[in-house]
Amino acid sequence: MPTMADVARSAGVSVATVSHVLNETRPVLPHTRQAVLDAVEELGYTPNTLARSLVTSRTRSIGLAVSAISNPYFTEILQGVEAAALEHGYSLLIADPHDDPEHERKVVQLLHERRVDGMIVAPSAAPGGLLAYLGRHAVPTVLLDRVIDCHADPAPRFDQVCAENTGPTAQLVTHLAARGHRRIGLVAGLPGLSTTDERITGYRQGLAAAGLAPDEDLVVSGNSESTGAERAVAVLMALAAPPTALVTANNAMTIGALRALRTHGRSVPDDIALCCFDDFAWADLFSPRLTAVAQPSREIGAEAVRVLLERLAAPDRPARTVRLPCTFAHRTSCGCPEQPEHPEPSREGTLS
Structure with missing residues (x-):
């Protein structure tokens, strides 16, 4: 040798x-x-x-902790992280925190004990223990997808990379309102996640922009997973005045919502229109084809690596939050006729 x-x-x-x-x-x-x-x-x-x-004193390795790696959204993020890490000569150690705060802290500690140079983490809904550990040990970290309000927390600030959530969700609502819908339901995500809060905010902004009064009965949590969305849609369909249109706040909940609507004998879009946050590779294979907000998943992963490497090169520079723009995939589940395949920009990305 x-x-x-x-x-x-x-x-x-x-x-x-x-x-x-x-x-x-x-x-x-x-x-x-x-x-x-x-x-x-x-x-x-x-x-x-x-x-x-x-x-x-460097292992040229990065720890990646994301839940639901089987979810197509996180799978594409992982691909973006892996490609960017390999391009810069880094290897990955991957763990699934299962969106459980205690397990999250444990797996991040295990990654840290493997002497990774830095971490990329999608935090849970209660990341206090995680942030305390990372701060105590001064681990270079980029928070992914789900952001935290570092200004309101005594813990150290962290770099963050995510997609725009509020504006794109508002766009789905105003699009449905422009189709004549006045009762638009939201199948929201897991309480406590920033993505859930921001998409609910976007939903409300969309209603306001369309001149529609909010009705809290039309917002039901699907807990960011398929079976939760089925239960949420059952609640919405049981209302005295059920919604005529739905927005689902992630791809897993879209699947559950479609299953529940079929169970309740509702046809999309003839009986109820549907728009979803999160596009996925086979969304246009459904009948009808799903109108969706598409997140730049691979770009989010690649950007997280770039931001982490910049942090490693300049440990004392101010922390920042990078938001990447989404695109609006206009298809037919909203009740519109077939559209040409030219995704529209949804909102510009921002940097803070």
Whole structure:
């Protein structure tokens, strides 16, 4: 097996120079760096990552903690994280916190004990223990998808990356109102999540923009999962004046809502219109095809890696929150005729 000394001899440089090139510990002239990389490729040299970590105090690994990895949304985020990490020479250690605050803290501690250089975490609805641990141990961390109000919490601030939620949800509501609907229901997500709160806020803003009075009976939690959405739709259908249109606040709840509407003999969109937050690869295979807000899932994952690497390079810079824009996929479940496949921008991303 070739050694670093073999690479140095082949490239005509010192072992120290090879080390600086591979560990990025000191600038090296471009032609010298290329000679080292060519020698590495020619000899098939594989760096000893354990030895490298002892020298640099870095393992070039990232811990990723996201719940419901089987959910297509988080699966695409994971793909974005993995591609960006690999591009920058980092490996991933992945854990599923199951949206349980105690389990969340434990799995993050296990990742930290594996000496990852930093964390990307989608926090639960009660992330107090998680944030306290990360802050106490000064773990470089990017919070993903679900943001927290760091200004109102004594815990240290964290970088955050997520999609816009409020404006795109309001757009779904105003679109349904423009179709003549006056009773628009919302199957909301798990209480306590920022995504749930922001999408409820967007729903209410959409009603206000359309001149519709809010009716709290039309907002029912589906707990961000399919069976919860089935129960929520059953509650809405049992109202004396049930909604004529529905907004579902994530893809899992869309599936549950469709199942419940079929059980209650409601046809989409003839009996009830439907729009959903979260697009997925096979949304246009349904009949009718689902009108949806599409989140930039892979871009969210890739951006989280970029923000984390910037944090590792500059630990003292101010924390920031990056929001990426969504797109409006206009299809037929809202009651509109077939549309050409040109997703519309939903709202500009913001940085704070």
